[in-house]
Amino acid sequence: MDAPAPHDLARISGSAGGRRHFRYFDYMIAAFVAILLLSNLIGAAKSSTVAGYTFGAGILFFPVSYVLGDVLTEVYGYANARRCVWTGFVALAFMAFMSTVVVAMPPSPGWGCAASADPRFAEVLAKSDPGTICQATYVSVFGSTWRIAAASLIAFWCGEFVNSFVLAKMKVWTGGTKLWTRTIGSTVFGQAVDSVIFYPLAFLGVWPPELVVQVMITNWALKVAWEVALTPVTYAVVGYLKAREGVDVFDTDIDFSPFAKTG
Secondary structure, three states, rough: OOOOOOOOOOOHHHHHHHHOOOOOHHHHHHHHHHHHHHHHHHHOOOOEEOOOOEEEEEOHHHHHHHHHHHHHHHOOOOHHHHHHHHHHHHHHHHHHHEEEEHHOOOOOOOOOHHHHHOHHHHHEEEEEEEEHHHHHHHHHHHOOOOOHHHHHHHHHHHHHHHHHHHHHHHHHOOOOHHHHHHHHHHHHHHHHHHHHHHHHHEEEEEEEEHHHHHHHHHHHHHHHHHHHHHHHHHHHHHHHHHHHHHHEEEOOOOOOOOOOOOO
């Protein structure tokens, strides 16, 4: 099974792709950063239990950022994917900084929110003020320890670069065929690096070691399963973008260093 692509695609090198202006690249990088931020901001703070299994709600959407990372590398090449990873990293770092500052600011006593109007908190409200209740709920959603924030940043940076590197190399090795081997293979390695870094850094010493290992393996498997399930979508998006960009990028002459300034 190969990605659908028209016969008139021009094969170009990774360095040429890094210098080329693409029609849809800006939209893809915007989608990548948006999903990355939202999955960390909204999904990371909530755990959910379905059919007796408890998991972080963010796992439902965070893997989509890896799918987009695959699409970016496959369609636009490693040099452009590297720009996306750095953009996402800086955006995550700023989000962590901003949330730390805003959460730490003292609340106004009259600050009202949905929680302060909830009758279940009436007894607490009678002993304090709306601002105190709202601050507690605000911290529970947007607050994060420096350890978890740092672990998330490091794991994302390492995992995404491994993901892009493996996919770009496999594309050259396979001659651009068998896209599914590249998307799934790169996710296996990229998500493994992400999980092996994040969970021990964030929770070792807080959770029992066996729980850290269990959650790490389970979440890695679920993320890879998501990639497999979304393979038809990946094929459709890759085929659509390649047809409209008119080129197929092969990273045969690229500098794979995360810190390289050009292709």
